[in-house]
Amino acid sequence: xxxxxxxxxxxxxxxxxxxxxxxxxxxxxxxxxxxxxxxxxxxxxxxxxxxxxxxxxxxxxxxxxxxxxxxxxxxxxxxxxxxxxxxxxxxxxxxxxxxxxxxxxxxxxxxxxxxxxxxxxxxxxxxxxxxxxxxxxxxxxxxxxxxxxxxxxxxxxxxxxxxxxxxxxxxxxxxxxxxxxxxxxxxxxxxxxxxxxxxxxxxxxxxxxxxxx
Amino acid sequence: xxxxxxxxxxxxxxxxxxxxxxxxxxxxxxxxxxxxxxxxxxxxxxxxxxxxxxxxxxxxxxxxxxxxxxxxxxxxxxxxxxxxxxxxxxxxxxxxxxxxxxxxxxxxxxxxxxxxxxxxxxxxxxx
Numbered sequence: 390x391x392x393x394x395x396x397x398x399x400x401x402x403x404x405x406x407x408x409x410x411x412x413x414x415x416x417x418x419x420x421x422x423x424x425x426x427x428x429x430x431x432x433x434x435x436x437x438x439x440x441x442x443x444x445x446x447x448x449x450x451x452x453x454x455x456x457x458x459x460x461x462x463x464x465x466x467x468x469x470x471x472x473x474x475x476x477x478x479x480x481x482x483x484x485x486x487x488x489x490x491x492x493x494x495x496x497x498x499x500x501x502x503x504x505x506x507x508x509x510x511x512x513x514x515x516x517x518x519x520x521x522x523x524x525x526x527x528x529x530x531x532x533x534x535x536x537x538x539x540x541x542x543x544x545x546x547x548x549x550x551x552x553x554x555x556x557x558x559x560x561x562x563x564x565x566x567x568x569x570x571x572x573x574x575x576x577x578x579x580x581x582x583x584x585x586x587x588x589x590x591x592x593x594x595x596x597x598x599x600x601x602x
Numbered sequence: 603x604x605x606x607x608x609x610x611x612x613x614x615x616x617x618x619x620x621x622x623x624x625x626x627x628x629x630x631x632x633x634x635x636x637x638x639x640x641x642x643x644x645x646x647x648x649x650x651x652x653x654x655x656x657x658x659x660x661x662x663x664x665x666x667x668x669x670x671x672x673x674x675x676x677x678x679x680x681x682x683x684x685x686x687x688x689x690x691x692x693x694x695x696x697x698x699x700x701x702x703x704x705x706x707x708x709x710x711x712x713x714x715x716x717x718x719x720x721x722x723x724x725x726x727x728x729x
Contacts, residue, residue: 414667417666532666577724578720580667584668
């Protein structure tokens with residue numbers, strides 16, 4: 390799928406996104422997300438795929454956050470939540486594959502239900518790896534495929550349908566993080582082995598060389 | 603691991619109603635078909651009913667992945683068991699619905715136990 394198709398897909402989804410996601414899913418995940426975003430530090434933070442900004446109320450106050458999203462329609466809905474954030478947050482319409490930040494720029498990168506949707510996920514994660522400082526942290530709140538029947542069957546059956554409207558349901562995101570060159574620190578299951586947080590970091594340069602060899 | 607009463611009761615309600623509806627529909631539509639055909643078709647119909655109920659109602663109330671995986675599992679097994687054990691179609695729909703609701707309770711309990719066993723920090727990278 391081309392990037393313009395991805396942008397169009399999420400622009401179409403924007404007007405009904407909060408209707409579907411703002412109540413049940415966000416309230417259910419609120420405790421886990423508060424704990425997840427409490428890892429935000431004092432450096433430069435990139436938040437990938439702001440969407441309509443449903444995650445912003447879970448951010449700790451006083452952080453320095455750059456948010457990007459491929460969909461301008463999504464960002465229109467996010468603006469009031471960005472304005473209400475008690476900290477420094479800027480948002481931009483930007484595809485992860487088109488990021489123009491210098492290499493080694495961010496101290497931390499956060500994603501929330503993002504890499505179920507990014508086309509070519511390993512390449513997308515490699516783009517994040519590039520703009521993250523050596524030793525910088527990647528924190529992801531994602532849903533992934535399952536190892537177990539019948540959940541793996543269901544997620545595989547659903548993906549051809551759901552990917553037309555939004556996310557894939559059967560991505561091996563933890564493996565993708567490794568494939569993109571990150572060092573995995575921890576994986577924490579929120580619901581079964583499907584909803585999880587993934588914590589990784591970019592190796593220091595000498596560490597990266599050792600890993601590559 | 604989920605311990606909030608609202609979401610636990612929500613999951614249970616979603617499972618019971620999905621199981622009852624999936625079993626009744628599958629018994630009504632498929633019980634006259636040969637078993638080799640009715641079983642796989644009923645599993646697909648049961649999953650589809652679970653998905654429709656999720657998007658129509660449960661997603662907005664109780665969450666996304668959690669009710670989805672539970673109701674689709676319930677629908678799949680309730681539909682399959684309905685065509686196996688409720689063979690006389692229309693006259694037995696109430697019986698099928700009761701059986702489907704029991705399947706929903708069993709699925710709710712099993713998934714809660716499975717989730718209790720595997721939630722939390724993991725051996726890294728296994729999925």
